Amino acid sequence: MLEMPPLQFAQTNGIRMGYYEAGPKTDTPPVILCHGWPEIAFSWRHQIKALAAAGIRVIAPDQRGYGATDRPEPVESYDMEHLTGDLVGLLDRLKIDKAIFVGHDWGGFIVWQMPLRHIDRVAGVVGINTPHTNRAPADPIELFRKRFGEHMYIVQFQDPTHSADKIFNGRVEQTFDAFMRKPVPRSDTAPAEPPTAGVGASPRLNLAFPQMIANYDAKHDPRTPILSPEEKQVFVDTFTKSGFTGGINWYRNMSRNWQRSADIDHTVRVPSLMIMAENDHVLPPSAADGMEKIVADLEKYLVRGSGHWTQQEKPDEVSAKLIEWRRKRFG
Structure with a gap:
């Protein structure tokens, strides 16, 4: 795989997890890089190379349901207890x-969630685009449904017939052609509403992603791709083999996660860094407003000109900030 260390495997929390590791083993805490949807460890290729070159041990897993890692059948196998448990097991x-x-x-x-559930295993936390929020006042799926409507992608993902999965699985290349692009300047200049369960997108945004993919034609897209053809092919080949259901199952546990988190103190008490992207329309910088109230030791950093795929759109800047913050806080 392009610019990646050798793929390794570990038995963890009842699954076999594929992961990539680089950099020297030292007495300072290593960095674990956790990808989002629809991504894989390959999304961190730039940071793996940069951190290892800076003398930092770095590990990037394909997480449960993705890439080289197992994809259990039961939906509840993808709840937050399992996802955080996988990392502890690693x-x-x-x-x-x-x-x-x-x-x-x-x-x-x-x-x-790691310092809330496994504080003894966490030296520090860095969120990229995704802020930490307090527990939602109600079931997040119902809040999304009320705010964005039935066509909002997270609401659609709850469909037991897996209609959204079928759209993505049948249009893998279209999916990455559509998603992995630099944003156009935001036309909606109104301030975003307060975030709900970590998503601060304006309700005016079109978040009907399955329908967007079904009707997408790259020839009419003015946005610039962020992936080279060779890089895009890595994603296409991986998801053609794995499908999208494993990752979408994470969304299918949002209600379950909310129900099971009522007794968890949501205050983060480890050194933390929040990296925000200026032009992320789904997770805008304003979504991180107020984090200081529940993250005791927080630094914020804004990446200007970046959309949602920040570590791939602005790899050098993100890597440099990670290295600088880690050295400042951990030596």
């Missing part, structure tokens, strides 16, 4: 006491 397997967890998109939701 640390155990690699004989790592504590790590710095870095997450983008859905990976961000997971890494913010």
Whole structure:
């Protein structure tokens, strides 16, 4: 795979997890890179190379349901207890006491949960685009349905017939052609409403992603791709083999995660960095407003000119900030 270390495997939390590792083993905490949807460890290729070159041990797994990692059948096997447990099991397997967890998109939701559920295994947390929020006041799926309507992609993902999965599985190349592009300047200049369960998108955005993919034609898209043809092919080949259902099952546990988190203190008490992207329309910088109230030790950093795929759109800047923050906080 392009610019990636050799693929390795670890038995963790009842599954076989594929992961990539680079950099020297030292006494300082390693960095665990957690991808989002629809992505894989390959999304971190630039950061793996840069962090390893800076003398930092870095590990990037294909997470449960993705890429080279197992894809269990039961939907409840993808709840937050399993997703965070996978990372703890990976640390155990690699004989790592504590790590710095870095997450983008859905990976961000997971890494913010790590110090809430497994504080003894977490040295620090970095969220990229995805902020930490308090527990939603109601079931997040119902809040999304009320705010965005039935066509909002997360609401559609709850369909037991898996209609959205079928659209993505039948249009793999179209999916990555459509998603992996730099954004156009935001036309909606109104401030985003307060975030709901970590999503601060304006309700005026079109979030009917399955229908967007079904009708997508790259010839009429003015946006610039962020992937080379060779890089795009890695995603296409991987998801052609794995399908999208494993990753979508993470969304199918949002109600379950909410129901099972009522007794969890949502205050993060480890050194934390929030990297925001200026032009992310789904997770705008305003979604991170107020994080200081529930993240005791927080630094914020804005990547200007970047859309949602920040570590791939602005790889050098993101890598440099990760290296600088880690050295400042952990030596």
